[in-house]
Amino acid sequence: MVAQTRQPPKILTITIDGPAGAGKSTAAKGLAKVLNISYLDTGAMYRALTFKAMRHKVNLENEDDLVKLAHQTTLDLEDTSEGLKILLDGEDVSQDIRTVEVTNNTFYIARAPKVREIMVDWQRKIGGTKSIVAEGRDVGTVVFPNATVKFYLDADVDERTQRRFDELKAKGKNVEMNQLKQEVNDRDQKDFSRSVGPLKKTPDAIVIDSTHLSIDQMINQMLKHIKQYE
Numbered sequence: 001m002v003a004q005t006r007q008p009p010k011i012l013t014i015t016i017d018g019p020a021g022a023g024k025s026t027a028a029k030g031l032a033k034v035l036n037i038s039y040l041d042t043g044a045m046y047r048a049l050t051f052k053a054m055r056h057k058v059n060l061e062n063e064d065d066l067v068k069l070a071h072q073t074t075l076d077l078e079d080t081s082e083g084l085k086i087l088l089d090g091e092d093v094s095q096d097i098r099t100v101e102v103t104n105n106t107f108y109i110a111r112a113p114k115v116r117e118i119m120v121d122w123q124r125k126i127g128g129t130k131s132i133v134a135e136g137r138d139v140g141t142v143v144f145p146n147a148t149v150k151f152y153l154d155a156d157v158d159e160r161t162q163r164r165f166d167e168l169k170a171k172g173k174n175v176e177m178n179q180l181k182q183e184v185n186d187r188d189q190k191d192f193s194r195s196v197g198p199l200k201k202t203p204d205a206i207v208i209d210s211t212h213l214s215i216d217q218m219i220n221q222m223l224k225h226i227k228q229y230e
Helices: 024-035 042-055 063-071 100-110 113-127 139-143 157-170 177-193 215-229
Strands: 013-017 038-041 075-080 083-088 132-136 149-154 206-209
Touching (some): 013 024, 013 139, 024 038, 024 132, 024 215, 038 113, 042 063, 042 075, 042 100, 042 113, 042 132, 063 113, 100 113, 100 177, 132 139, 139 149, 149 215, 157 177, 206 215
Parallel strands (some): 013 149, 038 132
Antiparallel strands (some): 075 083
């Protein structure tokens, strides 16, 4: 079982980076709950802007149009008893941003340098006021390079594909395993190779292989490392 909820005595910035399906979101949510601090889902912010661009039929390959859209956007992340709520211009889009279509188009936003600058600024403003667990692709390398403790969560591609498959099936989506595995591999290639904010391990990141770990085991491993900073 995970340790009981407790309040750390000082501001903590905890980052969790890693590829899609490694368990970052689940671990970050659980860790934030145990530590009684805020959860910052940077990926949801990129998804929300992607969703808005798709809704308004903005050219996802035109960086200037995306920057203009970002400047006309308000994003709020609200901790609730039901979990993290994503508010896009005041509208709750927490479920809308989790579709396959949004997932497959988020890389357009993620690879645009000027848009990422705006996003990073938003994320740093959130993290500069309170203790957080932030998860994403570049939170330990770019957004919070001086984080209190950094984690890099990984898992083999078959396990990550199975997790994504189970997630989509639970939502009633009809998905095919081989196609999904190809999408996971494609996502990895885009994440690792993009010119801005690529996914990579920092020398000071604590690497955890989640392939054979339960969520409680992942969180407990993290807590052992965080304890020394409390």
